[in-house]
Amino acid sequence: MSENAVDKSEARLACDDGQQSLYKNQNVTKKLFSSTLALALGRNINALMRLVVVSLVVRWLGVDVFGEYALLITLLTIMDWVLDFGTSDVFVRELVKNPGKRERLVRLLFAVKLIQVPLAMLIMVCVMFALQYDAQVMRAGYIALTGLAVFSGVVVYQAIFRATLEMHKSVIAEFISAILLIPMVLAVIYLDYGLLGLLAAHTLSRVIYFLFCYLLGRSSDSISLLGVKKQDVVWLLQTSLAIGGIGFLVVLNDSLELLSLSRFAAIDDVAYYSASQRLVWPILMALTAVGATFYPVLTAYWHEDKARFRQICQSAVDLILILGFACLAAIYSGAEFLLSILGDELVQSGDALRVLMLMSIFKSIGMVIGPVLFIVNAQKLAFYYVSFAVLLKLILLYLIVPSSGFLGAAVVSFGVEALVLLPITLFVVYRYTRFFPTVKVAFYSVIICLLAVYLSTMLFPKGSFLAGALSGIAFVVLAFVTGVIKFSDLRKIASR
Numbered sequence: 001m002s003e004n005a006v007d008k009s010e011a012r013l014a015c016d017d018g019q020q021s022l023y024k025n026q027n028v029t030k031k032l033f034s035s036t037l038a039l040a041l042g043r044n045i046n047a048l049m050r051l052v053v054v055s056l057v058v059r060w061l062g063v064d065v066f067g068e069y070a071l072l073i074t075l076l077t078i079m080d081w082v083l084d085f086g087t088s089d090v091f092v093r094e095l096v097k098n099p100g101k102r103e104r105l106v107r108l109l110f111a112v113k114l115i116q117v118p119l120a121m122l123i124m125v126c127v128m129f130a131l132q133y134d135a136q137v138m139r140a141g142y143i144a145l146t147g148l149a150v151f152s153g154v155v156v157y158q159a160i161f162r163a164t165l166e167m168h169k170s171v172i173a174e175f176i177s178a179i180l181l182i183p184m185v186l187a188v189i190y191l192d193y194g195l196l197g198l199l200a201a202h203t204l205s206r207v208i209y210f211l212f213c214y215l216l217g218r219s220s221d222s223i224s225l226l227g228v229k230k231q232d233v234v235w236l237l238q239t240s241l242a243i244g245g246i247g248f249l250v251v252l253n254d255s256l257e258l259l260s261l262s263r264f265a266a267i268d269d270v271a272y273y274s275a276s277q278r279l280v281w282p283i284l285m286a287l288t289a290v291g292a293t294f295y296p297v298l299t300a301y302w303h304e305d306k307a308r309f310r311q312i313c314q315s316a317v318d319l320i321l322i323l324g325f326a327c328l329a330a331i332y333s334g335a336e337f338l339l340s341i342l343g344d345e346l347v348q349s350g351d352a353l354r355v356l357m358l359m360s361i362f363k364s365i366g367m368v369i370g371p372v373l374f375i376v377n378a379q380k381l382a383f384y385y386v387s388f389a390v391l392l393k394l395i396l397l398y399l400i401v402p403s404s405g406f407l408g409a410a411v412v413s414f415g416v417e418a419l420v421l422l423p424i425t426l427f428v429v430y431r432y433t434r435f436f437p438t439v440k441v442a443f444y445s446v447i448i449c450l451l452a453v454y455l456s457t458m459l460f461p462k463g464s465f466l467a468g469a470l471s472g473i474a475f476v477v478l479a480f481v482t483g484v485i486k487f488s489d490l491r492k493i494a495s496r
Contacts, residue, residue, distance in 0.1 A: 042171030043289055047282035049178035051342065053185050054278055057198065058271075058343035060189045067267040068137050069198050070274035074258045075124055076144055076202075081251040082120040083152045086243030087112050087236055088159035089374055095163045096299050104227065109159060111228040112236055113152040121145050131263060140199040147203035150210045157213035165297075167289075173212035181205040242379030249386045253393060253416070257409040260397040265405050273406035275346040276353035279338055280360050283327045287320050287364035302375050302433075310435045316368045317437040322484060324361035325445040329452040329475040331357045333460075334468015350463060352410040359414040366422045369429050369437075376432045385424045389416055441484060448478045 057066045091109050095102055128141050154173075161170045181201060188197035258277075261269045301309040331338065335350040373382045393416045400408040430436045456471035479485040 041286075042168065042175060043285035044282045046171065046174045046178045047278075047285055049175070049182065051278060051282075052182055054275065055342045056182075056185050056189060058275070058346065061194065061198075063271045063343070063345050064267050065195055065198075067262075067269075067271035067274065068140070068195050070278075071133075071258060071262050071270055072137065072141055072144055072199060073202070074255045074274075075127060075141065076147070078127075078248075078251050078255050079120040079124045079148055080151060080155070081244075081248050082123060083113065083116050083148065084155050084244070084247070085116060086240035086245075086247055087116075088155060088162070089243050089247075089371070090236060090240045091159045092163040093299055093374070097303075106156070106160060107225060107228050108232050108236055109156050110153075111225050111233050113156065115233070115237070117149050117152050120148050124148075131259070133262075136195055140195045143196060143199040144203060147206040150203075151206050153210045154206070154213050157210075157217045160217055169216040170213060173209050173216060176212050177205040177209035180208055242383055243374050246379060246383045246386050249383070249390050253386070253390045253421075256390070256393055256397055257401075257413055260394075260401045261406060261409055264398070264402045269406040269409075272346060272349040273352060273409055275339060275342055276349045276356050276406075276410065279331075279342075279353055280356045283324075283331075283357065284360040284364065287324055287360065288367045298372060299375050302372075306433075310433070313369065313372070313433075313435050314437055317365055318441040320361070320364045320368060321441050321445045322479065324364060325449040326472060326475045326479070328357050328361065329449045329456075330468045330472030332449075332453050333456045333462060333471035334465055336463030337465045337468060349406060352407050355407075355410040355414050359410075359417050362414075362418040362422045365437075366417070366425045370425050372429050372433060372435075373425075378428065378432050381428060382425075385428070386421070389421045389424075392416060392420060444482055444484045445479075448475055448482065448484065451478060 054066065057069060087109060091105055095105055124141065124145060128138055133141070154170075157173075158170050161167050184201035184204060185198065188194075188201055191197065193200070257273060258270055261273055298309060298312060301312060332354050335353040336347050339346045339350060339353060370382065373379060393412060396412045396416070397409060400412055404411075426436060452471045452474035455474050456467045460467040460470065476485070
């Protein structure tokens with residue numbers, strides 16, 4: 001298709017002059033708070049349900065089976081992004097600018113999935129062959145492929161809920177699927193179906209996830225391809241290409257550690273790293289919920305009120321810092337206890353858990369600030385520096401993992417996020433928006449975290465439940481005492 005045709009398609013979907021904002025006459029602060037709270041709490045609860053699954057697998061099927069299961073889930077996570085590849089971000093941006101074209105945009109998003117689903121399946125098969133996994137892992141991977149088609153529908157509804165600040169609907173649907181996964185895994189254990197049964201249960205949980213997304217979203221949106229034109233599909237794919245490339249690199253960046261461990265270390269190392277990673281995930285998802293919630297509002301304010309845009313950016317960063325360091329204080333002091341809940345064999349990965357928790361704070365800041373580059377159309381620049389970071393990480397993992405195993409992988413992950421990706425992201429965002437976060441909250445959060453950890457480990461053994469609990473409580477108390485968290489701010493949010 002010619003560039004002229006694509007430009008015409010973009011023009012048809014562009015915002016009309018005088019089009020009302022999607023959030024006009026709405027209490028944006030209240031919707032932001034409620035949506036962030038729903039995502040943060042909901043994703044944590046859902047992640048905890050999945051930790052129950054991890055514990056069952058480790059205790060009843062063994063560390064090796066868990067390592068293989070975690071490896072395939074990691075591959076599915078990469079393929080999930082292939083199913084999206086930036087189309088959701090473009091959808092949210094266009095819907096925020098032009099809510100009157102909602103029905104047409106939703107149908108277009110469904111149409112694009114017909115191309116992305118077979119592509120994701122093909123890529124996953126090629127990756128499994130390239131990494132030379134054994135026959136059992138390959139068979140389980142084939143079972144998992146069937147879930148990709150269903151999950152593409154989930155991706156569409158997630159984009160709709162995200163744009164309309166109704167993320168609680170996605171959280172509810174995921175919660176139901178996560179709850180029902182537990183008895184399915186128990187059945188797999190009882191029947192001794194092993195890895196193949198685990199992937200079959202995971203696939204069925206994805207079907208349940210989609211069904212409930214459909215039920216919660218069908219009142220306003222339905223699955224249809226009516227009126228979708230080829231040039232519109234090409235336009236959406238081309239427009240999302242840069243964003244999708246960046247997102248794919250980010251997902252690949254998150255998965256390189258496990259993939260490297262599966263290739264250059266023992267399957268036990270995959271299990272140890274994955275256990276630590278899964279304990280951090282609930283917190284990371286809660287922190288990144290801030291970015292997912294703030295993105296559509298930042299998009300709107302960038303075009304309407306630059307000062308308000310910068311104010312919201314700063315609020316998002318401050319929120320991540322406070323929540324992140326509170327969690328770091330608790331996890332640093334109680335890491336071994338948390339791992340023992342999943343299985344006594346996993347306790348030795350305590351230091352990896354501490355490193356990954358610290359990494360998640362830096363990562364979360366980048367994930368809430370980084371999407372700003374999509375808003376200001378700086379996707380290509382972001383693609384270049386994320387590509388550099390991924391290549392650097394791959395080289396470091398290749399050099400370090402064979403000798404240092406899972407702990408070396410965790411250190412590499414922290415180093416790339418904290419010393420490469422975040423500094424570059426902050427610099428580029430400042431260049432385009434003149435926004436750079438103030439360090440007051442960061443400074444106080446670090447000091448309070450250190451004090452909380454010191455106090456708790458002086459009174460109780462490091463790695464124990466009491467040390468972790470006291471450290472978390474101490475952080476919250478000190479945060480209120482120093483004014484990092486203010487009752488007046490909480491009252492304002494509640495009143496809104």
